[in-house]
Amino acid sequence: MPNADKDGQPKARLSREALVTSAIALADTEGLEAVTVRRLAQQHSVAPTSLYWHFRDKERLLDGIAEHLLQQVEVPEHPDGDWPEQLRDILARIVVVLRAHPAAAQLIPTRLLASPAGLAVTDRTLALLKEAGLPAERIAGTAMFLLGAVVSMIAAEPGRQLPQDKEEREDAVRVKRALLSALPPRNLPVVVSFADHLCDCADPDTYYDFNLDVLVAGIARMAATPSR
Amino acid sequence: MPNADKDGQPKARLSREALVTSAIALADTEGLEAVTVRRLAQQHSVAPTSLYWHFRDKERLLDGIAEHLLQQVEVPEHPDGDWPEQLRDILARIVVVLRAHPAAAQLIPTRLLASPAGLAVTDRTLALLKEAGLPAERIAGTAMFLLGAVVSMIAAEPGRQLPQDKEEREDAVRVKRALLSALPPRNLPVVVSFADHLCDCADPDTYYDFNLDVLVAGIARMAATPSR
DNA sequence: ACCTGAACACCGTTCAAGT
DNA sequence: ACCTGAACACCGTTCAAGT
Numbered sequence: 001m002p003n004a005d006k007d008g009q010p011k012a013r014l015s016r017e018a019l020v021t022s023a024i025a026l027a028d029t030e031g032l033e034a035v036t037v038r039r040l041a042q043q044h045s046v047a048p049t050s051l052y053w054h055f056r057d058k059e060r061l062l063d064g065i066a067e068h069l070l071q072q073v074e075v076p077e078h079p080d081g082d083w084p085e086q087l088r089d090i091l092a093r094i095v096v097v098l099r100a101h102p103a104a105a106q107l108i109p110t111r112l113l114a115s116p117a118g119l120a121v122t123d124r125t126l127a128l129l130k131e132a133g134l135p136a137e138r139i140a141g142t143a144m145f146l147l148g149a150v151v152s153m154i155a156a157e158p159g160r161q162l163p164q165d166k167e168e169r170e171d172a173v174r175v176k177r178a179l180l181s182a183l184p185p186r187n188l189p190v191v192v193s194f195a196d197h198l199c200d201c202a203d204p205d206t207y208y209d210f211n212l213d214v215l216v217a218g219i220a221r222m223a224a225t226p227s228r
Numbered sequence: 229m230p231n232a233d234k235d236g237q238p239k240a241r242l243s244r245e246a247l248v249t250s251a252i253a254l255a256d257t258e259g260l261e262a263v264t265v266r267r268l269a270q271q272h273s274v275a276p277t278s279l280y281w282h283f284r285d286k287e288r289l290l291d292g293i294a295e296h297l298l299q300q301v302e303v304p305e306h307p308d309g310d311w312p313e314q315l316r317d318i319l320a321r322i323v324v325v326l327r328a329h330p331a332a333a334q335l336i337p338t339r340l341l342a343s344p345a346g347l348a349v350t351d352r353t354l355a356l357l358k359e360a361g362l363p364a365e366r367i368a369g370t371a372m373f374l375l376g377a378v379v380s381m382i383a384a385e386p387g388r389q390l391p392q393d394k395e396e397r398e399d400a401v402r403v404k405r406a407l408l409s410a411l412p413p414r415n416l417p418v419v420v421s422f423a424d425h426l427c428d429c430a431d432p433d434t435y436y437d438f439n440l441d442v443l444v445a446g447i448a449r450m451a452a453t454p455s456r
Numbered sequence: 457a458c459c460t461g462a463a464c465a466c467c468g469t470t471c472a473a474g475t
Numbered sequence: 476a477c478c479t480g481a482a483c484a485c486c487g488t489t490c491a492a493g494t
Contacts, residue, residue, distance in 0.1 A: 036466085036468090037467080037468060038466075046478075047478065047479050048468085049470085049471095049479070050477080052468095052470090057469075109380065109383055110389055113408065119411065120415070122419055122426075123416045123419045126419060127417075130418060138435075139422060140422045140426045141385070141386055141439070142438065142439060144384040145381055145442075147384070148377075148381070149376075152337065152373070153377075155337055155376060156376030156377075161338055183347065187351075188347050188348070189355075190351045191347055191350055197365065202365065206365075206366075207366075207369040210369070211369070213446075214373075214446035214447060214450050215442070217450055218442035218443055218444075218445045218447075218449070220449070221445035221446070222442050222445055241458085242458080264485085264487090265486080265487060265488085266487085275459065275460050276488090277459080277460070277461080278458080278460075281458055281459070282458095285487080286487065286488090
């Protein structure tokens with residue numbers, strides 16, 4: 001039985017789908033730099049070079065991750081609410097998906113136009129900015145900026161970069177807070193006074209809510225100002 | 229003469245400063261993935277392992293790049309204008325520095341609290357959000373988000389990712405525009421109609437100006453709404 | 457104090473070959 | 476159609492050793 005692993009179970013055939021899925025899992029647990037052709041092959045009990053039947057190169061594998069995530073962003077067919085609500089809605093949907101896969105999130109911005117799913121999200125964002133009445137020459141750039149900014153919210157969340165393990169994480173937060181608190185208040189008064197909030201985000205949900213509001217409010221304001 | 233290169237010129241001694249500088253140059257011309265311990269060593273006619281005298285590991289070298297860039301962001305000692313003007317000013321100063329080094333820009337967000345220069349920029353941003361009257365619990369998270377969003381503006385600029393060489397770049401733009409224009413307008417009407425602006429940013433200066441305005445206007449709006 | 461050389465474990469990728 | 480094995484050029488990093 002050449003196609004069975006040590007448990008005698010039939011060895012699952014390799015597929016793009018399966019590889020992308022385990023690549024995302026690997027990024028979730030160990031970070032994007034752990035996503036490696038060789039480690040992926042190992043997890044599937046297969047030679048490293050086997051992956052090249054399914055992906056032209058590693059870049060295409062990463063494209064596959066981005067596409068898989070973007071497919072999870074539902075673009076509502078029959079949305080309700082005015083454009084600011086709808087814009088906030090589509091951006092918030094992206095946030096929800098990417099918060100579940102923070103390490104892979106950084107793959108998104110450069111790949112928004114590289115898959116049907118990414119194009120659907122982009123089309124919706126462009127349409128809403130058009131409805132808002134932004135100057136035509138500003139719509140494309142602003143859409144790409146908004147989508148990029150939403151992704152950067154994940155990386156900028158205070159307390160990301162620290163370990164995931166709870167206990168280990170608490171230790172790291174304590175150390176970091178101590179370091180920031182010990183900085184000279186003469187030079188850095190505000191950093192010192194906000195040391196706690198800079199080290200760890202007490203309320204991530206509100207962090208995301210508030211910053212989404214900042215973006216939508218900013219667009220509303222600029223849409224209301226006729227080209228100045 | 230053991231310390232002279234083939235031109236007989238005295239070989240410059242290795243230093244953190246010199247290594248960081250050429251690392252940035254390498255990132256500028258060939259991208260961040262070209263910044264490699266071994267290539268850097270080669271450029272300085274030195275064994276790869278020599279770098280480890282000056283940097284504990286590659287991560288520290290990247291920290292050095294981020295710090296070097298952040299040092300170029302001048303934080304005005306005696307700023308004038310109201311807080312929205314000052315906030316826009318500090319964010320715009322970051323943009324100016326990072327536009328000159330777009331490949332290295334992505335190193336910044338995770339390292340804002342890791343150097344005196346980064347801390348100075350962060351302190352100023354925090355101070356301005358405080359002056360704006362944001363709720364205290366939102367200031368730290370919003371500052372990190374703003375600084376991250378400014379960095380993501382560089383990566384999100386339409387037409388980045390394409391080659392730098394002018395002729396080669398024009399070809400790439402044509403191809404990409406053709407691809408987007410050929411998409412089914414039934415599904416993606418707005419993407420198709422904005423194909424041109426999505427492929428290439430006709431006016432980068434205005435792109436940055438406008439999106440900086442979006443951010444500052446958004447903050448102003450949220451500061452004016454008392455916690456709802 | 458500063459740099460080298462040998463060595464190690466790990467990468468992505470090609471190509472001819474197997475089934 | 477799908478996978479393997481050998482091979483290649485390239486990574487980051489250690490450590491004992493040289494000057």
